[in-house]
Amino acid sequence: MEKIISLCKRRGFVFASSEIYGGFQAVYDYGPYGVLLANNIKQAWWQAMVQAREDIVGLDSSIFMHPKIWEASGHISGFSDPLSECKNCHTRSRVDHLLEEVNVFADEKMSEDEVNKIFDEHKSKIKCPSCGKSDFSEAKKFNLLVKSNLGNFTGDPMENPSYLRGETCQGIYVNYKNVVDSTRVKMPFGIAQIGKAFRNEITARQFIFRTREFEQMEMQYLTHPDNEMKEYEKLKVDRFDYYINNLGINKDNLRWHEHENLVFYAKAAFDIEYKFPFGFKELEGVHARSNYDLTQHAKFSGKDLEYKDPQTGEKYLPHIIESSVGVGRTMLAVLTDAFVEEELGPEDTRIVMKFNKKLAPIKVAVFPLLKNKPELVSKAREVFDMLKLKYMCEFDDNGNIGKRYRRQDEIGTPYCLTVDFDTLEDGCVTIRDRDTMKQERIKIAELTSFLAKELE
Amino acid sequence: MEKIISLCKRRGFVFASSEIYGGFQAVYDYGPYGVLLANNIKQAWWQAMVQAREDIVGLDSSIFMHPKIWEASGHISGFSDPLSECKNCHTRSRVDHLLEEVNVFADEKMSEDEVNKIFDEHKSKIKCPSCGKSDFSEAKKFNLLVKSNLGNFTGDPMENPSYLRGETCQGIYVNYKNVVDSTRVKMPFGIAQIGKAFRNEITARQFIFRTREFEQMEMQYLTHPDNEMKEYEKLKVDRFDYYINNLGINKDNLRWHEHENLVFYAKAAFDIEYKFPFGFKELEGVHARSNYDLTQHAKFSGKDLEYKDPQTGEKYLPHIIESSVGVGRTMLAVLTDAFVEEELGPEDTRIVMKFNKKLAPIKVAVFPLLKNKPELVSKAREVFDMLKLKYMCEFDDNGNIGKRYRRQDEIGTPYCLTVDFDTLEDGCVTIRDRDTMKQERIKIAELTSFLAKELE
Numbered sequence: 001m002e003k004i005i006s007l008c009k010r011r012g013f014v015f016a017s018s019e020i021y022g023g024f025q026a027v028y029d030y031g032p033y034g035v036l037l038a039n040n041i042k043q044a045w046w047q048a049m050v051q052a053r054e055d056i057v058g059l060d061s062s063i064f065m066h067p068k069i070w071e072a073s074g075h076i077s078g079f080s081d082p083l084s085e086c087k088n089c090h091t092r093s094r095v096d097h098l099l100e101e102v103n104v105f106a107d108e109k110m111s112e113d114e115v116n117k118i119f120d121e122h123k124s125k126i127k128c129p130s131c132g133k134s135d136f137s138e139a140k141k142f143n144l145l146v147k148s149n150l151g152n153f154t155g156d157p158m159e160n161p162s163y164l165r166g167e168t169c170q171g172i173y174v175n176y177k178n179v180v181d182s183t184r185v186k187m188p189f190g191i192a193q194i195g196k197a198f199r200n201e202i203t204a205r206q207f208i209f210r211t212r213e214f215e216q217m218e219m220q221y222l223t224h225p226d227n228e229m230k231e232y233e234k235l236k237v238d239r240f241d242y243y244i245n246n247l248g249i250n251k252d253n254l255r256w257h258e259h260e261n262l263v264f265y266a267k268a269a270f271d272i273e274y275k276f277p278f279g280f281k282e283l284e285g286v287h288a289r290s291n292y293d294l295t296q297h298a299k300f301s302g303k304d305l306e307y308k309d310p311q312t313g314e315k316y317l318p319h320i321i322e323s324s325v326g327v328g329r330t331m332l333a334v335l336t337d338a339f340v341e342e343e344l345g346p347e348d349t350r351i352v353m354k355f356n357k358k359l360a361p362i363k364v365a366v367f368p369l370l371k372n373k374p375e376l377v378s379k380a381r382e383v384f385d386m387l388k389l390k391y392m393c394e395f396d397d398n399g400n401i402g403k404r405y406r407r408q409d410e411i412g413t414p415y416c417l418t419v420d421f422d423t424l425e426d427g428c429v430t431i432r433d434r435d436t437m438k439q440e441r442i443k444i445a446e447l448t449s450f451l452a453k454e455l456e
Numbered sequence: 457m458e459k460i461i462s463l464c465k466r467r468g469f470v471f472a473s474s475e476i477y478g479g480f481q482a483v484y485d486y487g488p489y490g491v492l493l494a495n496n497i498k499q500a501w502w503q504a505m506v507q508a509r510e511d512i513v514g515l516d517s518s519i520f521m522h523p524k525i526w527e528a529s530g531h532i533s534g535f536s537d538p539l540s541e542c543k544n545c546h547t548r549s550r551v552d553h554l555l556e557e558v559n560v561f562a563d564e565k566m567s568e569d570e571v572n573k574i575f576d577e578h579k580s581k582i583k584c585p586s587c588g589k590s591d592f593s594e595a596k597k598f599n600l601l602v603k604s605n606l607g608n609f610t611g612d613p614m615e616n617p618s619y620l621r622g623e624t625c626q627g628i629y630v631n632y633k634n635v636v637d638s639t640r641v642k643m644p645f646g647i648a649q650i651g652k653a654f655r656n657e658i659t660a661r662q663f664i665f666r667t668r669e670f671e672q673m674e675m676q677y678l679t680h681p682d683n684e685m686k687e688y689e690k691l692k693v694d695r696f697d698y699y700i701n702n703l704g705i706n707k708d709n710l711r712w713h714e715h716e717n718l719v720f721y722a723k724a725a726f727d728i729e730y731k732f733p734f735g736f737k738e739l740e741g742v743h744a745r746s747n748y749d750l751t752q753h754a755k756f757s758g759k760d761l762e763y764k765d766p767q768t769g770e771k772y773l774p775h776i777i778e779s780s781v782g783v784g785r786t787m788l789a790v791l792t793d794a795f796v797e798e799e800l801g802p803e804d805t806r807i808v809m810k811f812n813k814k815l816a817p818i819k820v821a822v823f824p825l826l827k828n829k830p831e832l833v834s835k836a837r838e839v840f841d842m843l844k845l846k847y848m849c850e851f852d853d854n855g856n857i858g859k860r861y862r863r864q865d866e867i868g869t870p871y872c873l874t875v876d877f878d879t880l881e882d883g884c885v886t887i888r889d890r891d892t893m894k895q896e897r898i899k900i901a902e903l904t905s906f907l908a909k910e911l912e
Contacts, residue, residue: 011638017633018525019631020759024607027626031631031635032639051844051845054851060486061485147605147613149656150656157614174475175475184464200609202609212606212607389507393512
């Protein structure tokens, strides 16, 4: 994990937020290569979810919504974590995390009293993760929804707050009728969306795995009640395969985990887990939610949210199955899966990010052999200009070729092209493969079709 | 304007937020076609700004940052609008907007007292836009930064708030050193970023033109102090041309507007204005900001933010020129520019969105002539499947072909392909052009190369 974090900072994938101001906890910035990787991850998801699927359309709902939506969803009353403060050093910790340290597991649906009962039994064995003392305050439930004063110009904004969404899917539920009315979707169909969400996590941990500001990729699939479980099984297969086929994740690092306690309305809940450096943890949730979400919104909005089948005339509240995954978590899985240290010889190790080629931030790097030979530089720039509108390319004329290869290996560039003196004679460049490190000569005129075959 | 708003709702481009709950003011959701259009706009910007430019890299900094950043930027002390409440109906209005109605212009840098002096002189002539009475409270300055309790678990979150960013560029300034350290950029270079920002606008107006939640596309270009104005003139040319060449905007609808009052540190400030349905208004700002931003952050963070030239060893604080535009405004300009009502005959009008092909949400629609002929449907689906991974496509088998053409015209689809009985014999489909409405036969085998030529 430390190696990945260090590479991320050193090579411009991920920076801690507000570093020059001493940092801002539990929030990260994506640097020049990080944003390209994140964009490619979002594009791969969108392509599989929306573009390749006739039955799924996209949406981009806003972060701010009517506060009543969060009452309907249950987030205002039920979306909270138990917090305790160390009386010695005043560090606040999540009580369920403290209990995990002594192998006691608190259920997230427990009331404050229930949590305190268990906590009281075990707290003497638990030490503060910060100072090591064992002197905790009572557990207090803290709501995870982030409150703001957007649109509130008078009075106390904390009494009548606007909420930053805690999940993106609510924007899908409340828009589903708009989508039916403005497009040609027919049941069953899905609505997919990528966007930021926010949770006031008490302790954010494990780098970009759990952050207070994060980006979700969610798809809600609406079905006739009778078809919910059939569609659910199909979605499960699709989503697991996606990581292997579309993102190139090693399938040994993926597994299913079934939720032990289902919320009362859920029909089924499985997570796809990835083997992160800190163990198997949730990457994506695939859940069958029955008609709970639309029932709640119909009740709280007073609107009829039933779907009327245009063929049969049957009216019903659609059941919903969902696929929900974070961009940050996917990125951490992709980074973990790609990271390789190869021993090339005594005291010669290379770090190479073996990204799936479609996800690689830079697809092609172009080098003139020597930077002080104008004829090489101008030829290399010609090749670079030919490719740059089609692929994300990088031009590098600094240092010896071996060093430049290693720099590109660290950011996972699949192909490096070198323009040398022979190029000026034979119209060929040296193409070097990231994974095999093999070098071959290829005609410049054939580059486009070669790259199209390998990269698209 | 009403026609555009109505089309946007009817055809799934833009929905009012939280509609089933009676709406949430000054925030909008993008529907299935809107999100595709917005994505294409963002991609066109990114391609021109980052991919095509060797000297510009991308970034994706978070919405939340250290609060001190907003002190340094001047947003906490100076980023506010004057607000007055109608004593009769309690509607709150921006005083500078009220004054505009009687052709009096308040400067945004005026203090509360200065604004009230002018307001007192003219308020008797001004009527409340809501109830028509003329009985206003004193003007009070209201800060536009949105406050939240993210990361604040105890105490009053409004006293120690986390701010939602009011502009994306601050994330670029505070990360510039990280970018220099982790990539191979050399002066002059730019950092580009797309992301959401938030402003507590008192009155949001004109559909998606001014919203409280919005998305910015900003590029900050760092130069040696001596080169600031030279680079600024180049950037101005680039940005104006971009709207014409990359987005296909009619150049008669674009013009430059020079700011009359420059803030003390600015070297130059021009806006690109677009002729919206409500007149010429700011689309993009292109500003020369000197070294003000980095001076402030060096001062408030206590960090050395000077750039050291690797060749000459010279140390200096870079000067910054910026290009800043909203996704929503670009979208409104693109929608306005594309909207055409064509009289085809007596009582026959078609609405067609003549988007630049690269921006069109759907590139190709595929129709079987008849939906109850399985051989046509399966052939049409074959064509659809062949194209869908390469282009955003739509399959439609509903209604007569004329109606389907009109549906696609309204969402701006450049090409419609119809599979008919002849297709089964000759392997050709009818391709219909959105703008000319001409229909031609084209071999299925030639579709890919035809579309690649027209759409890429």
